[in-house]
Amino acid sequence: MSAGVDSHIVSLRDVRRDYALGAERVHALQGVTLDVERGDYVAIVGPSGCGKSTLLNLIGVIDQPTSGTVAIAGRRVDAMSDREATQFRLRNIGFVFQRFYLLPILSALENVALPMAEAKVSKGVRTERAAELLKYVGLGNRERHRPSELSGGEQQRVAIARALANGPTLLLADEPTGELDARTGAEIISLFQRLNADGTTIVVVTHDEDLASAARRKVHMRDGRVVDA
Amino acid sequence: MLLAALLASLLVQGSASVGRAPVPAAAPAIERRTIAIDEAFAARAHLKIGDLVSVSSRPGAIGDTVTVGAIVRRGADPSEVARGDLRVRMHLDQLQTIAGYGDRVDRFAIATTPAADIPRLIDRINRVAFGFKAYRSRDIAVETSRTFQVVSRFHRAIGIITIVASSVFLLCIMVLKVEERRRDIAALRLMGISRATVVRAIVLEAAVVAVLGSALGVVLGWVVSLFVNWHYQALYRTPLEFSMVTPPTVVFAVSLSLALGIVAGVVASLRLVRTPPLALFGR
Numbered sequence: 001m002s003a004g005v006d007s008h009i010v011s012l013r014d015v016r017r018d019y020a021l022g023a024e025r026v027h028a029l030q031g032v033t034l035d036v037e038r039g040d041y042v043a044i045v046g047p048s049g050c051g052k053s054t055l056l057n058l059i060g061v062i063d064q065p066t067s068g069t070v071a072i073a074g075r076r077v078d079a080m081s082d083r084e085a086t087q088f089r090l091r092n093i094g095f096v097f098q099r100f101y102l103l104p105i106l107s108a109l110e111n112v113a114l115p116m117a118e119a120k121v122s123k124g125v126r127t128e129r130a131a132e133l134l135k136y137v138g139l140g141n142r143e144r145h146r147p148s149e150l151s152g153g154e155q156q157r158v159a160i161a162r163a164l165a166n167g168p169t170l171l172l173a174d175e176p177t178g179e180l181d182a183r184t185g186a187e188i189i190s191l192f193q194r195l196n197a198d199g200t201t202i203v204v205v206t207h208d209e210d211l212a213s214a215a216r217r218k219v220h221m222r223d224g225r226v227v228d229a
Numbered sequence: 230m231l232l233a234a235l236l237a238s239l240l241v242q243g244s245a246s247v248g249r250a251p252v253p254a255a256a257p258a259i260e261r262r263t264i265a266i267d268e269a270f271a272a273r274a275h276l277k278i279g280d281l282v283s284v285s286s287r288p289g290a291i292g293d294t295v296t297v298g299a300i301v302r303r304g305a306d307p308s309e310v311a312r313g314d315l316r317v318r319m320h321l322d323q324l325q326t327i328a329g330y331g332d333r334v335d336r337f338a339i340a341t342t343p344a345a346d347i348p349r350l351i352d353r354i355n356r357v358a359f360g361f362k363a364y365r366s367r368d369i370a371v372e373t374s375r376t377f378q379v380v381s382r383f384h385r386a387i388g389i390i391t392i393v394a395s396s397v398f399l400l401c402i403m404v405l406k407v408e409e410r411r412r413d414i415a416a417l418r419l420m421g422i423s424r425a426t427v428v429r430a431i432v433l434e435a436a437v438v439a440v441l442g443s444a445l446g447v448v449l450g451w452v453v454s455l456f457v458n459w460h461y462q463a464l465y466r467t468p469l470e471f472s473m474v475t476p477p478t479v480v481f482a483v484s485l486s487l488a489l490g491i492v493a494g495v496v497a498s499l500r501l502v503r504t505p506p507l508a509l510f511g512r
Contacts, residue, residue: 062419062506083423090421101416118422162420 008071009170009201010036010059015068015078017054017224028054029065030224036170036203041196043215044205051224052205053174059203060093060172061085073169090119094163096173100155102147108134108158109143115165126165133161137191153184160191164200171195173204177211189214263298265318268466271300273315284319286327293323305469306370307377338366396489403493407431407501414501415509424502431498432491439490443483450474450482 017029029051036042036059044052057063058070061077062085070078073092080088089095102111109130116126134143137157139150147155156176163171173192177185189211196202196216206212220228264284266276276282276297285292301318303309325331339354341347347365354363407414414427454472461471501509 057507060419086418086421086423088421089419090423093421095416095419097416097419099412101413103413103417114417115420115422118420118426166421 008035009038009040009073010034010203011069011071012055012058013069015055015058015065015070017051017058017063018066027224029058031068032224032226034219034226036201038201039196039199041192041202041214041216042204042219043212043217044203044219044221045207045212046221046227048207050221052221054224055221056172056174056203056205059170060095061088090115091166092169094165094168094171096156096160096163096171096176098175098178100147100152100159100179102155102158102162104147107144107146108139108150108154108161111147111158112161112165115162119166121166130161130165133164134158136164137161151184152180153187156180156184156188157191160188160195164195169201171200171202173202173206175206175208176204177206177208185210261294261296262320262323264295265299265301266297267301267303267316269303269313270315270317271297272466276300284317284323284327286329292327295319295323303467305467307374307469310465310467310469392485399489400493400496403435403490403497404500407497411501411504411509415506418502418506418509427502428495428498431501432494435490435494435497436487439486440483442490443486446486447474447479447482450478 012032012034015029015032016027019026019028032051032055034055044055046052054063058065058078059072061070061072061080064080065078068078069076072088075088077085077088102108103114106114109127112130112133113126116129117123121129131140131143134140137160139154139157139161142150142154142158147158150158156179160171160176176192177188180188185208189208192202192204192211193214202215204211204215212218218228219226261281264282266274271277278297278300280297281294282297283292283294299318301316303316319327339350341350351363351365354361417427418424451474454474457472458470462468
């Protein structure tokens with residue numbers, strides 16, 4: 001399947017997403033059209049319940065639209081099977097979550113190497129790359145530490161390194177500074193800016209004004225619609 | 230006839246009694262007959278080797294003064310454990326005199342050589358010894374251990390109930406423990422970790438935990454067995470082993486635990502991976 005709009009990393013056309021909530025239907029997205037260029041850094045902002053996370057889920061290939069088309073890196077992803085979507089996410093999308101979700105029994109290095117193991121990267125290569133990524137996010141000296149031995153900011157940096165493990169086309173972040181204090185949040189914002197400057201395409205959903213302001217572009221949403229892109 | 234020995238180990242019953250004999254102040258050196266008593270008797274009567282005791286047919290009657298020549302440990306016979314009999318072994322002729330039985334006996338045992346044709350021997354005894362019935366000791370043991378067979382079946386039933394109940398418990402615990410990690414698993418799924426990998430990881434973890442748990446259980450069982458045997462062997466003064474952790478028991482325990490762990494892991498992990506990641510996140 002091809003989207004036909006290959007110059008964009010993300011291309012959504014008239015996307016709607018409805019949910020059944022009891023007898024009612026909730027229209028979470030009501031005809032969203034959005035493009036994200038390669039190397040862009042987009043912050044999706046808006047009040048709670050406006051559809052930001054739903055939009056991120058569709059871009060992240062973890063949900064499917066009720067109607068409309070979604071293409072990531074030139075490939076239609078709006079009707080993939082679970083197996084295809086899982087493989088696609090593994091190779092093309094890096095996720096950063098608000099609560100890090102590192103595996104507590106693994107070291108920082110092992111957490112970063114995990115997606116590469118799933119992608120069948122050889123052990124030597126993934127260990128080397130995981131170490132490089134940890135160095136990139138400023139945790140070269142914390143490779144052997146478990147998540148419980150790291151601060152919140154450090155855990156989030158490990159999570160970012162993990163998201164970059166398989167060289168994703170797109171980095172998605174859902175409130176990445178939501179669990180961090182202002183100073184640590186600023187470090188993460190700075191890291192995102194450096195990542196983007198080094199060529200990573202980033203889409204972030206946030207309520208954090210500082211994080212949104214650091215993006216190249218803000219997409220404002222309200223009531224399931226993009227009101228200002 | 231393969232008669233090897235006639236064991237005069239008849240129980241001293243109601244018609245005979247054993248009591249501590251008064252020691253004369255300057256008794257002339259007499260070579261006394263000896264008796265052997267079992268440990269339980271020695272402990273209860275505070276007797277030791279060399280003590281003089283009087284054996285008679287009735288309590289208080291004039292009897293023979295004999296020396297305790299040996300204190301013997303009972304054999305490992307489960308049927309004797311709870312009976313509380315006290316055993317005295319004496320020379321047959323003396324026993325015959327004291328018991329007033331003459332040369333009559335209720336029962337006697339014949340020891341055979343390993344190569345003996347026992348069925349033929351039993352057949353010959355039964356043909357020539359009128360009024361006697363010969364049995365193999367193994368058959369007597371089976372006959373007298375019927376109670377223990379019932380107890381054993383009862384234990385087996387308790388064991389099966391315990392295994393079934395603990396399986397359900399293990400399964401519930403496993404499901405709950407895996408449920409606690411639903412968000413971690415959701416994050417893994419979002420990162421592109423496949424369902425198969427998640428199931429494999431959870432099942433592997435469950436198997437390792439099951440094996441380690443069963444190994445711990447085996448060690449604990451072995452320690453408890455040591456204590457149980459030490460306590461009851463002392464209580465009943467018997468070499469009988471009341472509790473055993475045998476290699477087949479260990480193999481069975483570890484295998485069962487591993488199988489249950491794997492089943493619990495599969496059930497728990499399938500429940501999670503069949504749920505969409507967003508639902509696992511509660512969205």
